[in-house]
Amino acid sequence: MPFVDLHSTDDFASIYYTTNSVFGNVGGFDPEKPTVCILHPTFLDSSWLYPQFNDPRLDSEYNLIAFDMRVSGKSECRHSGRHDSWVDAADLASCAQLLRLSPFHILAMESTSINCALRFAALFPEMCLSLTLCNIPPPTELQWFYTAYDELIQTWCFAEDLESYEHVAMESVTFCFGSDTAPDLRDDLIAYWEVTMNPRRRLRVLEGANMVLNRSPLPAEAYPHIMAPVLIIHGELDEKCPRKYAERMAHELKGVLYTVKGGGGYLGLLPGTASIVNQVYTKFLSRLPRARSDSWSQTLTLEERMHDALATLEQITGDGRSLRTRDPTSSLSFCCLPDEVIRHQTEGLQAMHKGQTLAYVPLSPAGRPIRRYSERPRDDWFESDTEGMSYAGGGRFFTEPAMRTDKQLPMPKSEPISPTEGRLRRGTFSPMSVEKLVIKGSMAKVVTGSQPTLHKLFL
Structure with missing residues (x-):
């Protein structure tokens, strides 16, 4: 399998990539065709880009390549609290230079990929032929979504049985794709998460969630550095x-906005x-203009080009930190x-690591x-219909017309959180909160037992 290893004194990442060439690597690219780099949706990986890789309009006319971000799919990395979207952009640039990719078009899906693509286009404009963004996220997460996902991540990382995990995974499907998600897609999503993002891999889960919930807005000074043509595709709903x-x-980017009527989240999937x-x-x-995909020979070495990118980043952020003095061979040096x-x-990552195995x-x-989630036993007396209304059994409370509605209840309206709000969120656990004591027996025995240990209970 094709990987690109990025290593430095303080970081290591093995980035997996896939292509539409015969042998699945960049050596099989047709130099006559332009190259398109597709960035996968949030909490998924490049294997979910089959609607693009299997579409002859793209597959036959373009060289396609997709990378798994460092905490997604088959990629592996040393977990770090310094991981943000600037680091993802540096990963993409390092991989492109090591693979000697010619300048390419970028198609970015959803929040984390869009934030990575914008920062890549600002720091490495000569590598980016065009920028297409699907579903622009708010600068920071909306308050209602932030709160809901904060709770979901905690339950996700500490599920103790299959029913608990399936429940939180189903809630995540609803938040990302909507309550009317097709059963087959819902089953595939939950099965994928069970394999790649289960509680035993909760470091990846938390680091990926931090990318979404603790992100910072793109500085206004970065927009003038993005010179590539921009297309924005956005779901109406x-x-x-x-x-x-x-x-x-x-x-801001002087781009074209196309609205997909009736479209919601994850448009490309x-x-x-x-x-x-x-x-x-x-x-x-x-x-x-139609570009070629010849093997690109840069005048600068990888270290020199990344050093120039750090200097540009220091100019964009303007926060007084000497970014250009950091190690240019480490993607973590781009953390802001x-x-x-x-x-x-x-x-939080250190606390999550305890007991992970x-x-x-x-x-x-x-x-x-x-x-499969749809094949689970349905013998519980409590059920929930597609509108979120609860009912018991299949009696008149469910079939009563007054209790049914054809319109899904709207999500609460809220504004994005401030850049400093929620930084100490419960998702970043303290070591004391992760230590969980399971007490069996009567409540009287619990109350009269060892009182000093009650503060270790994780609720």
């Missing part, structure tokens, strides 16, 4: 990414909207998180999901 932020981004995204994208590329955030994220794994001894 995506409640976690309101359209006003896509309009604002299109104005859902069967109903993926074909529309591919059609709009190929028409956009057809209007640009405040010191307090880095410290708390590091403490003994955490619950919702897999069979063969390493496969035990069952």
Whole structure:
């Protein structure tokens, strides 16, 4: 399998990539065709980009390449509290230079990929031919989404049985894709998460969640550095990414905004909207000058080019930190998180590491999901219908017309959190909160027992 190893004195990452060439590597690229780099959606990996890789409009006309970000898919890394979107952009640039990729077009899906693509285009404009962004996220997470996902991540990382894990995974499907997600797609998502993001791999889960929940807005000084043509594709009904932020981004980057009628989250993945995204994208590329994909020979070495990028980053951030003095061979040198955030994220990862190898794994001894979510036993008296209304059994309370509605309840309206709000969120656990004491027996025995240990209970 093709990997790119990035190593330095303080960091190591093995970045997996896949292509549409015969042998799955860049050596099989057709130099006559332009190259398109596709960045996968949040909490997924490059294997979920099959709607693009299997579309002949893209597969036959372009060289396609996709990387798994350092805490996604088959990629591996040394976990760090210094991981942010600037680090992802540095990873992408290092991989492109080591693979000697010619300048390429970028198609970014959802929050983490879009933040990576914007920062890559600002620091390495000569490598970016065009920029296409699907579903522009708010500068920081919306308050209701931030709070909900904070709770979900805690339950996700410390699930103790299959039912608990399936419940939190189903809640995540609802938040990301909506309550009307097709059963087959829902089953595939939950099965994927059971294999790649189970409680025994909770360091990856927390580090990936930190990328979403603790992100910082892109500085206004970065926009003038983005010179590539920009296309923004936005879902009309995506409640976690309101359209006003896509309009604002299109104005800042002087780009084109295309709204997908009836589209929600994860436009490039859902069967109903993926074909529309591919059609709009190929028409956009057809209007640009056609580039070749010859092996690119840079005049600067990798270290020299990354040093120049650090100097540009220091100019963009303007926070007084001497970024250009950092090690240019380390992607972590591009981190722009405040010191307090880095410290708390590091403490959270250290706390998560404790007991990780003994955490619950919702897999069979063969390493496969035990069952499909839709095949779970449905013998519980409590159920919930698609509108979120609870009912018991299948009696009149469920079939009563007054209790049914054809319209999904809207998500609560809220504004993004401030850049400093929630930095000490409960998701970054303290060591005391992770230590969990399981007490069995009567409540009287618990209350009259060892009182000093009660503060260790994790609720």
